Amino acid sequence: MKLNVVLAESALELVPHAMWKSPPVAKDGARRGLEPSQILLDRSLHHSAMLRLADSHKRGRPDLVHVTLLDITGTPLYLDGKVKVFVQTYAGKVVELEERTRIPKNYLRFRGLMEKALSGDGGELIRVYHSTVAGLLRAIRPDIVVGLSVQGAPTTLPELGKRLAAREFPCAVIGGFPHGHFEPETLKAVGELARIDDRPLEAHVVAARLLYEVEKSAAND
Amino acid sequence: MKLNVVLAESALELVPHAMWKSPPVAKDGARRGLEPSQILLDRSLHHSAMLRLADSHKRGRPDLVHVTLLDITGTPLYLDGKVKVFVQTYAGKVVELEERTRIPKNYLRFRGLMEKALSGDGGELIRVYHSTVAGLLRAIRPDIVVGLSVQGAPTTLPELGKRLAAREFPCAVIGGFPHGHFEPETLKAVGELARIDDRPLEAHVVAARLLYEVEKSAAND
Numbered sequence: 001m002k003l004n005v006v007l008a009e010s011a012l013e014l015v016p017h018a019m020w021k022s023p024p025v026a027k028d029g030a031r032r033g034l035e036p037s038q039i040l041l042d043r044s045l046h047h048s049a050m051l052r053l054a055d056s057h058k059r060g061r062p063d064l065v066h067v068t069l070l071d072i073t074g075t076p077l078y079l080d081g082k083v084k085v086f087v088q089t090y091a092g093k094v095v096e097l098e099e100r101t102r103i104p105k106n107y108l109r110f111r112g113l114m115e116k117a118l119s120g121d122g123g124e125l126i127r128v129y130h131s132t133v134a135g136l137l138r139a140i141r142p143d144i145v146v147g148l149s150v151q152g153a154p155t156t157l158p159e160l161g162k163r164l165a166a167r168e169f170p171c172a173v174i175g176g177f178p179h180g181h182f183e184p185e186t187l188k189a190v191g192e193l194a195r196i197d198d199r200p201l202e203a204h205v206v207a208a209r210l211l212y213e214v215e216k217s218a219a220n221d
Numbered sequence: 222m223k224l225n226v227v228l229a230e231s232a233l234e235l236v237p238h239a240m241w242k243s244p245p246v247a248k249d250g251a252r253r254g255l256e257p258s259q260i261l262l263d264r265s266l267h268h269s270a271m272l273r274l275a276d277s278h279k280r281g282r283p284d285l286v287h288v289t290l291l292d293i294t295g296t297p298l299y300l301d302g303k304v305k306v307f308v309q310t311y312a313g314k315v316v317e318l319e320e321r322t323r324i325p326k327n328y329l330r331f332r333g334l335m336e337k338a339l340s341g342d343g344g345e346l347i348r349v350y351h352s353t354v355a356g357l358l359r360a361i362r363p364d365i366v367v368g369l370s371v372q373g374a375p376t377t378l379p380e381l382g383k384r385l386a387a388r389e390f391p392c393a394v395i396g397g398f399p400h401g402h403f404e405p406e407t408l409k410a411v412g413e414l415a416r417i418d419d420r421p422l423e424a425h426v427v428a429a430r431l432l433y434e435v436e437k438s439a440a441n442d
Contacts, residue, residue, distance in 0.1 A: 044329065075426060105327075204292065208429040
């Protein structure tokens with residue numbers, strides 16, 4: 001069994017062109033000695049410039065992606081090479097981590113790493129390319145795909161973990177954004193949606209719990 | 222049931238006096254407009270100045286404490302007010318979060334919050350005081366205390382979750398440091414140690430899994 005995890009429509013992107021000249025972005029770039037085009041969009045720094053950005057509630061939260069990746073990459077399942085992670089972003093890119101790749105726990109180092117990767121310099125362990133969720137799933141070719149969403153059919157995490165671990169090459173799709181729902185084209189690509197709690201949970205909590213349940217089920221095989 | 226979680230000997234502290242004049246600390250302070258005494262010790266910034274610090278392998282990792290707190294405070298159990306968190310630090314302080322208090326997901330904001338709290342300005346939601354783990358446990362007065370450590374007796378997380386959730390006021394003690402083991406005085410105060418995996422797991426992975434299992438057991442009551 002190898003589990004694919006797709007963080008879909010993730011709030012991780014470089015500052016979009018329309019914001020390059022906005023004062024908070026220019027200031028951030030000057031302070032860090034980087035061009036605006038080389039900086040991660042970050043709501044905590046660029047909030048005022050994001051107000052007129054489309055879907056701004058789903059964007060500019062690299063901190064969420066960071067914590068979610070830490071929760072995934074810290075699990076025994078991942079450390080054993082049984083998880084493959086893809087960060088599909090709002091802007092239509094995919095950041096694919098080589099198996100067992102660890103990411104910096106320090107946020108500033110993570111930010112620097114992602115800025116380099118999204119600028120085309122991800123090194124040997126991080127591959128970046130353009131893809132929608134639909135295209136990514138066609139490339140992965142999993143034998144089951146389940147998206148996690150409060151809009152899905154109620155299930156329990158142990159049940160879902162068991163179903164995924166029973167396959168050879170399952171794929172879980174988790175929203176990598178702070179608020180809102182999957183876009184229609186993502187919903188269409190994913191197909192089945194499962195709801196694992198009464199309330200919306202943060203992506204990192206979902207990821208931590210799901211990997212744990214898959215790991216437990218896989219160990220019992 | 223209310224679960225107490227103590228992150229013990231956590232790698233969260235202000236820069237100690239002996240390092241105030243070291244170049245990386247002075248530079249960090251100048252850049253941020255803060256006195257060295259007001260800055261969190263951070264290995265990613267102050268590494269070269271930490272080499273001669275006692276127990277330096279256990280110190281200066283606020284990033285680990287941050288991720289662990291996010292994993293705890295993002296759980297339904299915590300959101301329902303059924304978890305109380307105490308960050309007991311290497312330097313012998315306790316950072317106690319008021320129930321249901323959320324912490325910033327952005328690391329730089331978390332850092333600023335902790336710097337203020339440890340400097341005596343935690344606001345109404347964060348209380349800071351001096352205490353060892355032993356003193357803290359005497360103050361909490363839990364009806365069971367279990368420390369998590371690879372040095373402990375092997376158990377499974379579901380078993381441990383069940384045992385804790387069966388009590389009214391249980392307490393789990395998790396090491397809030399990156400490497401090494403609990404100090405002898407902590408071991409003595411904690412008493413029972415449980416080992417939940419073959420390998421050492423990061424504090425945030427342990428916390429996420431333990432809270433999840435306690436939550437499941439509590440829900441089944």
